[in-house]
Amino acid sequence: GDSVTQMEGPVTLSEEAFLTINCTYTATGYPSLFWYVQYPGEGLQLLLKATKADDKGSNKGFEATYRKETTSFHLEKGSVQVSDSAVYFCALSAWAQKLVFGQGTRLTINP
Amino acid sequence: GAGVSQSPRYKVAKRGQDVALRCDPISGHVSLFWYQQALGQGPEFLTYFQNEAQLDKSGLPSDRFFAERPEGSVSTLKIQRTQQEDSAVYLCASSSPHTSGGGTEAFFGQGTRLTVV
Numbered sequence: 001g002d003s004v005t006q007m008e009g010p011v012t013l014s015e016e017a018f019l020t021i022n023c024t025y026t027a028t029g030y031p032s033l034f035w036y037v038q039y040p041g042e043g044l045q046l047l048l049k050a051t052k053a054d055d056k057g058s059n060k061g062f063e064a065t066y067r068k069e070t071t072s073f074h075l076e077k078g079s080v081q082v083s084d085s086a087v088y089f090c091a092l093s094a095w096a097q098k099l100v101f102g103q104g105t106r107l108t109i110n111p
Numbered sequence: 112g113a114g115v116s117q118s119p120r121y122k123v124a125k126r127g128q129d130v131a132l133r134c135d136p137i138s139g140h141v142s143l144f145w146y147q148q149a150l151g152q153g154p155e156f157l158t159y160f161q162n163e164a165q166l167d168k169s170g171l172p173s174d175r176f177f178a179e180r181p182e183g184s185v186s187t188l189k190i191q192r193t194q195q196e197d198s199a200v201y202l203c204a205s206s207s208p209h210t211s212g213g214g215t216e217a218f219f220g221q222g223t224r225l226t227v228v
Contacts, residue, residue: 004153006153036219042221043114043115043202043219043220043221043222044154044202044204044219045218045219046216046217049216089153089154091153097142097144097159097206097215097217098144098156098159098167099144099146099154099156099204099217100156101146101153101154101155102153103151103152103153104151104152104153
């Protein structure tokens with residue numbers, strides 16, 4: 001079945017550091033790919049998405065590129081801030097918007 | 112309301128008790144999903160409604176779990192004879208697809224944290 005594997009956390013970085021959170025997937029067909037974020041005390045919210053190969057999703061300085069050849073959708077940000085501390089979930093949707101999530105990566109940014 | 116609303120936010124149930132979790136989706140959203148999120152894990156799909164029709168219930172872990180959306184808006188997830196392994200956060204999400212396919216954003220509620228003691 002469809003699955004998503006994320007880089008294990010927790011990840012701790014200093015402010016202004018470069019961030020990469022790895023995500024790979026297994027799916028039949030051509031899924032859409034997502035990054036969701038969960039800030040402390042809040043619900044899951046969409047960070048960015050890509051719906052076809054080579055698409056790049058971007059939002060709030062975060063980027064991820066849909067790589068079909070490596071079945072990957074790694075999340076990157078050039079300079080993280082304390083406010084980026086949250087749990088990040090990679091997810092795919094291959095049918096009827098049903099989401100398959102990775103296990104999540106907790107990110108902590110220290111000032 | 113402005114977003115997806117779930118109630119209660121927290122529920123403590125004694126083992127064997129029945130519980131009912133409510134979800135108010137964003138007004139006009141056709142699709143509604145329930146997910147179960149165990150501690151330290153990603154959400155896992157339980158069931159999906161399009162309007163009042165339950166199109167996929169493949170993720171419901173046992174016949175103790177039942178979901179309904181009788182008028183195509185509010186949904187209730189019911190768990191009968193709760194067990195300790197049912198302890199988790201139950202998330203509801205809604206979306207309003209204008210095209211087929213999987214690129215539509217799902218809006219999540221804050222979840223109901225169920226603890227079975």
